[in-house]
Amino acid sequence: MSEKNIVSDAEIISYEGYFSVADIYNLINRWTAERSWDKYDKLHEVKIKEDGRHIDLYLEPNKGISDYAKFIIEIKASFSKVTDVEVEVDGKKMHLQHGSAKISLTGVIVSDYEGDWESSPKFQFLRTIYDKFVYREHTKDMAQMLKDEVKRLKNEITAHLNMNRHIISK
Amino acid sequence: MGEKIDIHKTGPLTYSGYYDWPGLYSTIIGWAKKERLKVFETLYKDKISKGFTEREIEFTFLRKVDRMNKYIYKVAIKIWDAQKVEVTQNGEVKKIERGRLRVLIEGSIDRDHQGLFEKGVFWLTIRNIFYRMRHWQWLFEHADTVQTKVYELQKVIKEQLGMDTK
Numbered sequence: 429m430s431e432k433n434i435v436s437d438a439e440i441i442s443y444e445g446y447f448s449v450a451d452i453y454n455l456i457n458r459w460t461a462e463r464s465w466d467k468y469d470k471l472h473e474v475k476i477k478e479d480g481r482h483i484d485l486y487l488e489p490n491k492g493i494s495d496y497a498k499f500i501i502e503i504k505a506s507f508s509k510v511t512d513v514e515v516e517v518d519g520k521k522m523h524l525q526h527g528s529a530k531i532s533l534t535g536v537i538v539s540d541y542e543g544d545w546e547s548s549p550k551f552q553f554l555r556t557i558y559d560k561f562v563y564r565e566h567t568k569d570m571a572q573m574l575k576d577e578v579k580r581l582k583n584e585i586t587a588h589l590n591m592n593r594h595i596i597s598k
Numbered sequence: 599m600g601e602k603i604d605i606h607k608t609g610p611l612t613y614s615g616y617y618d619w620p621g622l623y624s625t626i627i628g629w630a631k632k633e634r635l636k637v638f639e640t641l642y643k644d645k646i647s648k649g650f651t652e653r654e655i656e657f658t659f660l661r662k663v664d665r666m667n668k669y670i671y672k673v674a675i676k677i678w679d680a681q682k683v684e685v686t687q688n689g690e691v692k693k694i695e696r697g698r699l700r701v702l703i704e705g706s707i708d709r710d711h712q713g714l715f716e717k718g719v720f721w722l723t724i725r726n727i728f729y730r731m732r733h734w735q736w737l738f739e740h741a742d743t744v745q746t747k748v749y750e751l752q753k754v755i756k757e758q759l760g761m762d763t764k
Contacts, residue, residue, distance in 0.1 A: 450763060
């Protein structure tokens with residue numbers, strides 16, 4: 429089994445107001461694609477209730493940084509009480525949604541993701557030694573890199589949501 | 599025969615609410631026809647109890663790309679608590695369904711689907727050398743295509759269901 433290390437605590441974005449779920453989804457996809465991350469949509473859930481739609485998204489974009497380790501950003505987005513609204517911005521009609529959004533981003537480093545060192549206990553022991561003493565400095569650097577990436581994505585999403593707030597309040 | 603390689607399996611797409619079942623069915627078949635895939639409905643189960651329907655349906659779509667590679671897409675849909683309801687949309691009365699559904703899509707490639715290299719150990723060794731030589735090219739040419747198509751089908755289904763992340 430590969431080993432998962434959480435390197436950045438969940439960065440949480442909470443927002444209530446106007447937004448577009450499709451725009452946020454596309455923003456995450458575009459951002460990850462531009463940086464050569466592989467897309468993986470773990471779950472899409474939509475529940476239609478009386479007070480609006482409840483949407484849950486679990487996305488896990490990942491990027492192999494070597495044959496041994498890869499980065500994963502675990503994105504859990506839940507949108508609740510989502511209702512469709514039509515808003516006029518600068519005389520143009522826009523289809524948006526209103527509701528509340530909670531997005532959490534967690535950075536995870538997965539080591540030995542191909543399970544190359546799993547074949548025997550001897551190899552597993554060697555891997556532990558390798559992780560503890562040889563790869564440690566490198567892991568620190570990688571953890572910092574991933575933390576920065578998670579922060580960058582968080583800033584991108586926050587900026588997008590704040591932009592919505594700003595445009596609508598004009 | 600051949601060697602089946604799993605390329606991509608999507609996470610579950612779950613939906614709870616109103617949906618147009620015949621519309622969804624024809625959208626999936628329509629996509630497969632557009633992609634020139636052979637359509638097989640491998641499972642259709644309908645169980646009605648206490649006015650609710652539980653439905654399970656599986657499709658397999660195939661396409662022989664060349665003498666070596668065959669693309670395989672599998673779509674599994676499971677519906678719980680389905681109930682027929684009448685709704686008025688733009689002054690038009692429509693019969694649709696309400697329930698919970700889950701869609702899973704899987705894409706794989708059957709390499710050497712004709713078993714051309716399976717006539718002995720010698721030919722199997724040749725096949726493995728050939729695979730190793732063309733590994734990256736094969737990834738870009740075939741594996742990427744299958745993965746993209748899996749996401750394309752997922753997008754089509756999301757659009758049909760009116761999900762926001764289409």
